[in-house]
Amino acid sequence: MRLAGKLAIAAAVLAGASALAFWWLTAPRVLPAEDVAAFPPGDAAEGERIFWAGGCASCHASPGSEGEARLSLPGGVRLATGFGTFIAPNISSHPVDGIGAWDIGDFANAMQRGVSPDGRHYYPAFPYTSYARMTPDDVANLFAFLKTLPPVAGQAEPTRLGFPFNIRRGIGLWKLVNLDPAPVVSIEGASADVLLGQYLVEGPGHCGECHTPRDVSGGLKTGEWLAGAVAAEGEGVVPNITPQGLSWSASEIAYYLESGFTPDFDTVGGAMVDVQKNMAMLPAEDRAAIAAYLKAVPGHPNGFPAR
Structure with missing residues (x-):
């Protein structure tokens, strides 16, 4: 076989190996099944506190909402950035357009791993890199509270990103560097x-x-x-x-x-x-x-x- 042919085969093998490595490194990684099984039922009253601490209404209520309307969560808030425009989704208890059909595993993986129920990466405009530091109790409490809120029909517009940011699979590499549940700072003798x-x-x-x-x-x-x-x-x-x-x-x-x-x-x-x-x-x-x-x-x- 001529040198050119050998080089072409080597290049093809290298490209294939690189593609496989990329696919493996960028795969969405969910919580272990035993961790999900250990989540408690959740306390909706405690979950309301986490709802406000987490600022859920700021992104997922309709823009400009006040009063009780802040507990209606159809999404729609836009975040225009250098990467593109992120649009917050419906997280109401609607079973089709919101998260009403989710179980605790779906919710915990979204909150702490940035992975959707259908196995896709969420973009980190959804701050799961911070939510990864939440306790299982508070994740379950928040989920219990969200289930008490009204279902709202209708889906928000999809997020709009340009190439290459619209390649969700690449978020897997970003997570390897940036998704860490450890505390950010160490404060000696903290009260x-x-x-x-x-x-x-x-x-x-x-x-x-x-x-x-x-x-x-x-x-x-x-x-x-x-x-x-x-x-x-x-x-x-x-x-x-x-x-x-x-x-x-x-x-x-x-x-x-x-x-x-x-x-x-x-x-x-x-x-x-x-x-x-x-x-x-x-x-x-x-x-x-x-x-x-x-x-x-x-x-x-x-x-x-x-x-």
Whole structure:
């Protein structure tokens, strides 16, 4: 056989091996069956707390919803980014258009592995990299609460991404680098309040998803945790909320989360309006714990360009 023919065969073998490796590395990986079987039934009353901590209504209620309408979850909120436009889906209890036909395994795999019931990767605009840090109890509690909410017919428009971001399978590689259920920071001698705040901020509250800068792949730069970032939409920035960027006391932070008023009598604005509404629904001890954690994290310079 001539050299050219041998090289062609070698190239074909290499290409085939590379394709198989890519397919294996990018496969959606779900929770082990024994882990799913161990999830508790869930407490809807406790789940309501996690619903507000997780900001579910901010993305999955109809845009501009107020009051009881925030408990109707047809989706439709748009997030226009450099990767494309993500559109939040219907997560109401509707059995066809929402998640009404899901079981706890479907929900847990979506929340903690970013995998849909039909075995596809979810895009990480759905912050499962943070939800992966939630306890099984809270995942089950949230699912129990969502099942009590009204079914809403109709599906949101599909997410619109350009090539190559529309190749969902590639998200598997991204997850290998960015999906880690371990705590982000280690705080020596942390009090119970700080540990609770860490759980709420790093897990269901997913505060780092907006307040931490990202690399070119969209992964969080955890070495600059909560240092602020360029906003995903528009030309603004999300503030630095480490002690180096936020000088408020713990009580001032907690009051801001409750009332929307800053220490200098300004009011909450921008995307934080919805977040503050959610935080106001939490027990006072949760807001105090979040504030305690924000005062305990390592300080960092601003994670966005100087303005």
